[in-house]
Each structure stands twice: as C-alpha cells, then as structure tokens.
Amino acid sequence: MPVLLIVxxxxxxxxxxxxxxxxxxxxxxxxxxxxxxxxxxMDTIAPGIRPGSDTSHLALLGYDxxxxxxxxxxxxxxxxxxxxxxxxVAFRANFATVEGEGSIFDKTVVDRRAGxxxxxxxxxxxxxxxxxxxxxxxxRGTGHRAAxxxxxxxxxxxxxxxxxxxxxxxxxxxxxxxxxxxxxxTAEIVNEFxxxxxxxxxxxxLNRERAEKGLLKANALLLRGAGEMPHVxxxxxxxxxxxxxxxxxxxxxxxxxxxxxxxxxxxGATGNKNTNLEAKxxxxxxxxxxxxxVLLHIKATDELGHDGDFExxxxxxEKLDEKIxxxxxxxxxxxxxxLTADHSTPIKVKDHTxxxxxxxxxxxxxxxxxxxxxxxxxxxxxxxxxxxxMDLLNIALDLLNIAKKFGA
Amino acid sequence: MPVLLIVxxxxxxxxxxxxxxxxxxxxxxxxxxxxxxxxxxMDTIAPGIRPGSDTSHLALLGYDxxxxxxxxxxxxxxxxxxxxxxxxVAFRANFATVEGEGSIFDKTVVDRRAGxxxxxxxxxxxxxxxxxxxxxxxxRGTGHRAAxxxxxxxxxxxxxxxxxxxxxxxxxxxxxxxxxxxxxxTAEIVNEFxxxxxxxxxxxxLNRERAEKGLLKANALLLRGAGEMPHVxxxxxxxxxxxxxxxxxxxxxxxxxxxxxxxxxxxGATGNKNTNLEAKxxxxxxxxxxxxxVLLHIKATDELGHDGDFExxxxxxEKLDEKIxxxxxxxxxxxxxxLTADHSTPIKVKDHTxxxxxxxxxxxxxxxxxxxxxxxxxxxxxxxxxxxxMDLLNIALDLLNIAKKFGA
Numbered sequence: 001m002p003v004l005l006i007v008x009x010x011x012x013x014x015x016x017x018x019x020x021x022x023x024x025x026x027x028x029x030x031x032x033x034x035x036x037x038x039x040x041x042m043d044t045i046a047p048g049i050r051p052g053s054d055t056s057h058l059a060l061l062g063y064d065x066x067x068x069x070x071x072x073x074x075x076x077x078x079x080x081x082x083x084x085x086x087x088x089v090a091f092r093a094n095f096a097t098v099e100g101e102g103s104i105f106d107k108t109v110v111d112r113r114a115g116x117x118x119x120x121x122x123x124x125x126x127x128x129x130x131x132x133x134x135x136x137x138x139x140r141g142t143g144h145r146a147a148x149x150x151x152x153x154x155x156x157x158x159x160x161x162x163x164x165x166x167x168x169x170x171x172x173x174x175x176x177x178x179x180x181x182x183x184x185x186t187a188e189i190v191n192e193f194x195x196x197x198x199x200x201x202x203x204x205x206l207n208r209e210r211a212e213k214g215l216l217k218a219n220a221l222l223l224r225g226a227g228e229m230p231h232v233x234x235x236x237x238x239x240x241x242x243x244x245x246x247x248x249x250x251x252x253x254x255x256x257x258x259x260x261x262x263x264x265x266x267x268g269a270t271g272n273k274n275t276n277l278e279a280k281x282x283x284x285x286x287x288x289x290x291x292x293x294v295l296l297h298i299k300a301t302d303e304l305g306h307d308g309d310f311e312x313x314x315x316x317x318e319k320l321d322e323k324i325x326x327x328x329x330x331x332x333x334x335x336x337x338x339l340t341a342d343h344s345t346p347i348k349v350k351d352h353t354x355x356x357x358x359x360x361x362x363x364x365x366x367x368x369x370x371x372x373x374x375x376x377x378x379x380x381x382x383x384x385x386x387x388x389x390m391d392l393l394n395i396a397l398d399l400l401n402i403a404k405k406f407g408a
Numbered sequence: 409m410p411v412l413l414i415v416x417x418x419x420x421x422x423x424x425x426x427x428x429x430x431x432x433x434x435x436x437x438x439x440x441x442x443x444x445x446x447x448x449x450m451d452t453i454a455p456g457i458r459p460g461s462d463t464s465h466l467a468l469l470g471y472d473x474x475x476x477x478x479x480x481x482x483x484x485x486x487x488x489x490x491x492x493x494x495x496x497v498a499f500r501a502n503f504a505t506v507e508g509e510g511s512i513f514d515k516t517v518v519d520r521r522a523g524x525x526x527x528x529x530x531x532x533x534x535x536x537x538x539x540x541x542x543x544x545x546x547x548r549g550t551g552h553r554a555a556x557x558x559x560x561x562x563x564x565x566x567x568x569x570x571x572x573x574x575x576x577x578x579x580x581x582x583x584x585x586x587x588x589x590x591x592x593x594t595a596e597i598v599n600e601f602x603x604x605x606x607x608x609x610x611x612x613x614l615n616r617e618r619a620e621k622g623l624l625k626a627n628a629l630l631l632r633g634a635g636e637m638p639h640v641x642x643x644x645x646x647x648x649x650x651x652x653x654x655x656x657x658x659x660x661x662x663x664x665x666x667x668x669x670x671x672x673x674x675x676g677a678t679g680n681k682n683t684n685l686e687a688k689x690x691x692x693x694x695x696x697x698x699x700x701x702v703l704l705h706i707k708a709t710d711e712l713g714h715d716g717d718f719e720x721x722x723x724x725x726e727k728l729d730e731k732i733x734x735x736x737x738x739x740x741x742x743x744x745x746x747l748t749a750d751h752s753t754p755i756k757v758k759d760h761t762x763x764x765x766x767x768x769x770x771x772x773x774x775x776x777x778x779x780x781x782x783x784x785x786x787x788x789x790x791x792x793x794x795x796x797x798m799d800l801l802n803i804a805l806d807l808l809n810i811a812k813k814f815g816a
C-alpha cells in the first residue's frame with residue numbers, strides 16, 4: 001500500500017490575462033487524476049511564506065523546516081554525495097580564478113567559475129589531501145560547483161562567506177559572526193583551508209595544462225552559505241516507512257539523503273526540460289514495489305518559470321502529461337497517488353512565490369469532489385479546501401490505514 | 409507597491425431569517441471589489457476564538473496576540489497618547505463620584521461616570537502632581553475615561569481592579585493576584601495612588617464648582633484591567649516596512665502606537681456612524697504615497713452591531729460603500745487592497761463572535777475567482793478558502809514580491 005508523491009517543481013503560477021501555463025496546457029491525464037481524486041490548494045510551508053525547494057520538500061516529507069533547515073550548504077553537500085552528519089559544517093563552493101601577489105586573501109577574483117571548468121575530479125582529489133585540525137570532505141558538483149564540509153568538535157556555522165560574489169574583488173577572509181569560541185575556531189580553519197586549497201590548486205598539473213592552453217586556472221575555491229547539519233531523524237525512524245526519492249537535482253537528492261531516503265537518479269534524468277521522463281516514471285512504478293513512499297521530483301517546470309518562458313512551461317507540462325499516462329493504470333485500491341508542486345514559480349515573477357499549489361490525492365477511498373481539471377483556478381473548489389505541506393503525508397497515510405490512532 | 413488594509417470593525421454577522429446587514433445592503437462597490445479580487449473567509453485569531461478588536465488587529469498586523477497581548481490597559485494608554493514602554497503597568501480608568509466618610513476604600517460609588525463629565529483636562533493635570541515611589545503617567549480619554557500608567561522597577565500586572573463595577577458598592581482595595589513581591593508592591597502603590605487621587609480630586613476647584621452647580625463631583629478615579637506592556641518589536645524592525653494606522657478609536661490607535669506605527673485621525677473622524685468617511689478615505693489614499701502598509705479602520709459597524717441595530721448597520725454599510733468609491737480607481741498593478749473585518753458583531757448577539765469574516769484581496773496578480781458579491785454567504789466560495797488573520801499580511805507581501813524566500 002504505497003504512496004507515490006509526484007512533486008512538479010514550481011508548477012503553478014500567477015495568472016497573466018487570466019491564464020497560467022497549467023490552466024491552458026492540454027493535459028488530459030492530469031485532468032483525469034483531478035477527476036478521480038480529491039482536490040485542494042496547499043501552502044507547502046504556510047500562507048504567504050515563499051518556499052525554497054529544500055524547505056518545501058522537507059515539509060512535504062513531514063519535517064518542519066523551521067526546526068530542521070539550517071541553510072542550503074548541508075543539503076547541497078548531501079546532494080552531491082557527501083555523507084553528512086549532525087554537527088558538520090557545510091559550504092557551497094565554486095572553483096574560481098584569482099590573480100595577484102601574496103596570500104589568497106590578497107588576490108582578486110578574475111572569474112567566479114574558473115572559465116566554466118567542466119571536470120574538476122582531479123582537483124577535488126588533490127584538495128582531499130589537505131591537512132587541517134578537523135576532518136575535511138570535498139565533493140564536486142556540476143561544472144565549477146563543489147561542496148566542502150568540515151567535521152570535528154566545536155564547529156559553528158556562524159561564520160562569513162569567503163566568496164566576494166563579484167569579479168574584481170578580493171577573496172574575503174572568513175570571520176566569526178558570533179562572539180563565541182566555536183565561530184572563531186571555524187573561521188580560523190576555513191581561512192587555513194582557503195590558503196592551502198589555493199596552494200594545492202595553483203600548483204596542480206591540470207592548472208598548468210589549462211594555462212598552457214590559454215584557459216583560466218581553477219586556482220581557488222570560494223565558499224558560501226555555511227550551514228550546520230542538524231540532527232534529523234531518519235524517515236524510517238520517524239515513520240517506520242521506507243522512502244525513495246527519484247530526482248536528478250542535487251538539492252532534492254540532498255533532502256532525500258538528509259532524511260535517510262534511498263535516492264535514485266534514473267539514466268537520462270537531468271533535471272532540465274530534456275530529462276528522460278519515461279525513465280523517471282518507470283523508476284517510480286518500479287520503486288512502488290519495494291518502498292512505502294516514493295517521491296518523484298520533476299524539475300523543469302521550475303526552471304522554465306525562472307526563465308519566464310510561458311510557452312516552454314506549457315509545452316513541458318503537456319509533455320509531462322503524456323509521459324505520466326502509465327500512472328493512471330496504477331491500482332488505486334492499493335496505491336495512493338499525490339500530484340502537487342513544491343511552490344509556484346510564476347512566469348511574471350521568475351522566482352518562487354507563496355501562491356498556494358494545487359494538490360490532488362487519488363485513491364479508491366477518497367471523497368471524490370466535482371473538480372475535473374488540474375489547475376490553479378479549479379483546485380481550491382475541491383474537497384481538501386486549503387491544507388499545509390506538513391499535513392499532506394499524514395493524510396495519505398491515514399487513507400492507506402497506516403496511520404496510528406491518537407488517543408482511544 | 410503599498411498595501412491598503414481596510415478593516416471594517418464587526419462588519420459581518422450571523423443570519424436572521426437567512427439575512428445579514430451585509431448580505432442585504434446595496435453595495436455595488438464592495439461587490440465590485442469581490443469580483444476583482446480573490447475571496448475567502450478568515451479567522452482573525454483562530455476558529456471559534458472570539459476576538460477583541462485589539463487582539464484581532466494585532467493578528468492582522470502579523471503579531472501573535474497570544475504572545476504580544478497583555479490586556480487592554482497598555483493599548484488604551486497608548487491610544488490616548490501615553491508613550492508606554494515595556495514593563496509599564498497600565499490601567500483603564502474612569503472618573504467617578506464617591507460618597508461617605510474615611511479613606512477612599514470606605515466610600516461608596518454613587519456614579520461610575522461622575523455625571524458623564526466631559527472635560528477632565530484640569531483634573532488630569534492635578535493628578536499628575538501626585539508623588540509616588542514610582543513614576544506616574546495619567547492621560548484623559550473621551551468623556552469620563554482616562555488611562556493611568558505606573559512606571560518603575562519591579563511592577564506587575566497581577567493585581568486586582570479598584571473599580572467595583574457597580575453603583576452602591578464600596579471602592580475596592582487593590583490586592584495582589586500573585587504571591588510575589590512585584591504584585592504586592594504594585595498593589596500598595598495603586599492603593600496609595602487611589603487615596604492621593606481622591607484627596608486631590610475632592611479638593612479640586614473644578615469639583616467645588618460642579619458641586620455648586622448641583623453636578624456630581626468627579627472625586628475618584630476607578631482603575632481596571634491592569635496590563636504590563638510587553639516587549640513588542642516595531643513593525644518597521646519586524647518587516648522593514650512603514651506602517652500607518654488611520655483610526656479614530658483609542659483602542660485601534662493604541663494598537664498602532666504599540667507597534668510603532670504613525671497614527672492619523674483625520675478631521676471629523678469620530679469612530680461612530682456620523683464619522684467623516686470621505687476624510688478617512690482621502691487620508692488613506694494620501695497615506696499610500698508615503699507608507700508601505702496603510703490600515704484604515706472603520707468603527708461604526710461594530711457599534712451598530714453592539715446596539716443590535718440591523719437597519720442602522722445596513723444603512724451604514726451602504727454609506728460606506730458609497731464613500732469608498734474612490735478606492736476602486738487605485739492602480740491595482742501597484743497597490744494591493746484588502747477589505748475585511750476584525751471580527752463579527754452579530755445583531756442577534758450584540759457582541760463579538762468568532763464567526764469568520766469575509767476577506768477579499770484585490771491586485772492585478774491575484775488568481776481571480778468566481779465570487780462577485782461581498783458577503784458572509786459568498787466569500788467562502790473564493791480562492792483563498794479559509795485563512796487566518798496572522799497570515800493575511802504575509803499573503804499580501806508575497807503578492808507584491810516584497811516577501812523573502814525561506815530556503816533555496
């Protein structure tokens with residue numbers, strides 16, 4: 001009796017001339033799900049609170065983001081594959097090009113992406129050899145991106161970025177943002193790492209090769225967004241259920257890993273509009289065999305919203321509609337299917353907003369309503385009225401009679 | 409990109425023979441706003457919790473009243489113009505007539521309004537000269553009303569009223585309501601004030617004049633509703649936004665001052681049904697030029713509800729509808745207009761109830777719904793479904809893209 005939770009990132013919108021990509025898209029399968037299920041609108045965090053994809057996914061999995069979210073760093077680090085632990089301090093990082101004399105902090109950023117370097121695997125290996133008073137974990141992300149984690153006693157995330165976030169500026173020294181020993185110690189370690197990383201990178205054969213080819217050297221790692229990994233109970237411990245997250249996006253994979261889920265990225269799943277939707281849908285159907293809760297994340301709608309691409313978002317929704325057709329054949333006497341979004345990414349705003357998302361829950365036992373179209377203009381008329389993200393999974397588990405009674 | 413929040417006090421009702429003043433009033437402009445906007449119902453505090461106008465206005469401004477409300481005293485004191493500070497203990501007070509021998513506590517209340525005395529300004533001046541172990545602040549309210557504030561170390565609001573709340577009863581001695589030194593100290597100071605105030609008033613020339621004219625002496629000040637002013641972050645500090653409150657009612661002006669708003673009472677604004685609505689609407693339109701959030705409070709609907717005057721409430725709603733016509737010409741690509749109430753004051757109950765209030769949010773970017781009439785019987789069919797007072801401003805700030813993202 002599994003739950004399939006399909007989260008279409010940034011799916012919903014604000015109207016432009018009364019229309020949204022979702023409302024005008026041809027989407028017979030999504031509409032059929034609306035017709036079969038019980039519909040409503042949902043504030044993934046709370047009304048008027050603009051969700052990140054990380055905070056909203058935590059909430060959708062039943063984790064209060066106000067309690068369990070401490071910034072993007074730890075989630076990105078988990079997303080790229082670092083086995084992050086409570087107390088670790090994680091940073092997002094990018095390989096950059098710096099120039100000038102003296103220490104790393106005397107040098108000027110020439111390019112924040114090191115000439116859009118693609119393969120940093122050799123550089124990452126070299127960085128891992130750096131010796132620090134605490135344990136160091138480094139992992140590459142896509143392109144010039146990376147994650148850096150410091151592990152040891154008495155560290156704190158109350159420290160500043162070393163990334164000046166602009167070219168032509170000097171690399172910033174990490175400073176404590178709190179008047180305590182932990183923050184001071186962490187800042188010192190970060191600065192030691194910054195200098196040692198620069199030395200390792202500057203002298204790395206790959207960078208000599210790049211220089212010879214006229215490419216920019218990836219000779220510094222700039223850090224930002226320190227976050228301390230909180231104590232997050234695993235989904236299994238919390239609910240007794242096996243969770244699988246199917247995603248290609250590091251941030252969502254990170255949320256999955258932080259809560260102890262198995263994370264699957266099917267072949268060809270990319271997190272953009274050319275992703276292999278068939279493979280993702282197939283992976284989801286397979287996962288329903290061996291997991292209690294399967295979260296299927298679809299990213300491109302959000303990107304197309306950030307791009308302000310109305311037609312592109314509409315077209316991708318139509319493609320998605322086509323590709324999810326096999327899900328309509330699931331046995332809804334056993335499976336509970338939920339279709340929703342993590343937040344709105346309106347074309348007009350090009351960023352996340354708090355406009356509530358449509359949600360439909362399909363299962364044989366739901367109280368079906370009169371909604372027969374999946375859109376921002378119909379969902380609120382449904383039998384769920386307006387719910388919150390933190391409540392969604394509880395509603396599904398209740399439907400499946402997995403929920404426990406509170407009281408007698 | 410400002411928010412205009414129009415709060416029509418006690419606007420909504422319970423039906424009598426299926427009708428409410430709002431549902432039967434002729435109100436083309438209010439209905440037009442409903443048609444242009446997204447509608448819903450709102451529990452200003454929580455479902456089933458009967459709001460005061462003070463607690464509900466705190467909630468509508470985003471302040472949790474369970475955290476920031478400590479009784480009517482401090483808010484009334486702020487409302488009449490006392491610059492109240494955290495830790496101050498404030499009382500509502502009324503000038504009264506007492507008779508008998510001995511101390512103030514041996515005397516009997518003859519009239520709780522001192523013959524409906526109008527001008528107490530000379531008496532207030534004299535009271536301010538009283539010497540106490542702590543600082544004393546006194547300010548007149550309307551008619552026989554006043555506010556009294558004690559300021560100093562170690563005071564508490566856990567003390568009883570001195571107002572016996574009935575004629576023919578003796579003035580009550582203030583007693584501590586908690587077994588601690590602060591409450592004991594405060595009660596002693598209150599009792600010292602009661603006696604000294606009585607002496608000052610009894611011998612005041614104005615009271616000798618009143619006696620000569622056969623009027624009742626205003627020879628005592630009765631205190632009730634002790635409240636300690638809590639630490640309330642200013643609206644500006646909390647949100648970064650400039651708030652203006654347009655109101656004539658002391659309680660609402662007090663809420664405004666407590667949160668650090670600029671408070672405007674336009675010429676002719678009275679807080680009753682003869683108030684100058686044109687002036688209030690004009691002041692609101694002007695305020696939108698220089699503030700981020702403008703709260704326009706309209707009081708008379710509540711009074712007419714307390715009076716159980718169905719026809720009077722209906723007639724005032726029709727007048728209000730006419731006078732707000734200029735607001736329909738606001739530029740809703742910039743301004744977000746919210747029309748709602750702080751609570752219901754049903755004709756049949758003659759007091760506040762928790763029946764949810766209708767709310768409409770008008771802005772170019774809202775997801776318009778099919779509601780085209782502003783009433784208790786239509787609002788719930790709208791796209792907002794059912795929200796809470798604390799969420800309202802967040803929803804508006806999200807619409808105006810002022811909201812910050814929580815997460816990544």
